Amino acid sequence: MSDAAGVYARADGLRFERAAGDPFWAIECRDVHKSFGSNKILDGLSVGFPDGMVSVLLGPSGTGKSVLVKHLMGLTFPDRGDVLIKGRSVPGMRMSELLRMRTNFGVCFQDGALLGSMSIFDNVAFPLRQHTDLREAEIAEIVGHRLDQVGLGSAATRRPSELSGGMRKRAGFARALVLEPEIMLFDEPDSGLDPIRTALLCELIQEIHAEQGGAYVVITHNIAAARTLGEYLAVIWKGRTVQAGEASDMFGSADPFVRQFLAGEPRGPLGMD
Numbered sequence: 393m394s395d396a397a398g399v400y401a402r403a404d405g406l407r408f409e410r411a412a413g414d415p416f417w418a419i420e421c422r423d424v425h426k427s428f429g430s431n432k433i434l435d436g437l438s439v440g441f442p443d444g445m446v447s448v449l450l451g452p453s454g455t456g457k458s459v460l461v462k463h464l465m466g467l468t469f470p471d472r473g474d475v476l477i478k479g480r481s482v483p484g485m486r487m488s489e490l491l492r493m494r495t496n497f498g499v500c501f502q503d504g505a506l507l508g509s510m511s512i513f514d515n516v517a518f519p520l521r522q523h524t525d526l527r528e529a530e531i532a533e534i535v536g537h538r539l540d541q542v543g544l545g546s547a548a549t550r551r552p553s554e555l556s557g558g559m560r561k562r563a564g565f566a567r568a569l570v571l572e573p574e575i576m577l578f579d580e581p582d583s584g585l586d587p588i589r590t591a592l593l594c595e596l597i598q599e600i601h602a603e604q605g606g607a608y609v610v611i612t613h614n615i616a617a618a619r620t621l622g623e624y625l626a627v628i629w630k631g632r633t634v635q636a637g638e639a640s641d642m643f644g645s646a647d648p649f650v651r652q653f654l655a656g657e658p659r660g661p662l663g664m665d
């Protein structure tokens with residue numbers, strides 16, 4: 393792709409404007425193929441996630457969303473095709489580059505993925521102790537700030553088992569933020585939360601994104617959350633992008649699969665199998 397300004401059309405039909413030298417896509421998958429044995433999972437997937445926006449990745453269960461995320465972080469590699477993070481090819485990176493690149497990702501897992509034997513403070517401090525040589529006083533300041541940001545300032549000394557599911561997710565979010573990543577991935581942040589806690593978590597994600605910027609990618613099956621959070625939506629099915637684009641276009645899509653999926657309709661191209 394050229395670096396010049398202009399309107400570009402992608403393989404999946406999406407058109408976007410780009411200023412000269414502006415890296416529009418923080419993440420880009422180009423014609424990615426991946427099989428496990430004879431099980432073809434990604435079948436020529438082309439999709440991008442823009443910088444500076446909250447994107448939502450949607451698709452039926454078992455369609456390859458988690459496999460796609462593993463490709464983004466270089467935890468697995470395409471059989472064919474390319475994955476680019478900020479324009480750099482992940483499969484082309486040496487191990488040292490991969491490890492550096494991964495510190496630029498903040499990942500929020502469903503249950504927070506906290507270490508049960510450590511306090512919330514130590515969990516959030518963990519990446520700073522692992523990846524920086526900051527002094528403890530500096531670490532304490534950063535951790536305190538992040539815990540305040542997610543509303544857990546008074547829970548620092550507690551263990552993960554003493555927190556609710558929603559609090560654990562927020563603690564995981566605080567931990568994912570401490571290295572100031574340029575890209576944040578959220579794996580079903582709403583899972584197990586009631587609608588009010590989900591709405592509050594969506595608000596928090598939006599607030600922190602508005603403050604910090606960067607590319608956020610949220611995987612969810614929750615269409616209400618997608619509607620609230622998503623500035624940019626990508627719908628994948630059977631290992632390919634059905635449609636991707638700005639939220640307003642996607643919620644008005646004429647594509648029968650996208651319409652069915654975003655409306656949660658039982659009838660349409662997607663059935664039980």
Ligand SMILES: Nc1ncnc2c1ncn2[C@@H]1O[C@H](COP(=O)(O)OP(=O)(O)OP(=O)(O)O)[C@@H](O)[C@H]1O
Pocket residue numbers: 428431433451452453454455456457458459460
């Ligand atoms: N390492 C692996 N080896 C073999 N098969 C795998 C491996 N990883 C994933 N798969 C298969 O790839 C398919 C897609 O899985 P994936 O977890 O990416 O789906 P998903 O879209 O994230 O689903 P869900 O919405 O239910 O989380 C599944 O059939 C899964 O069994």
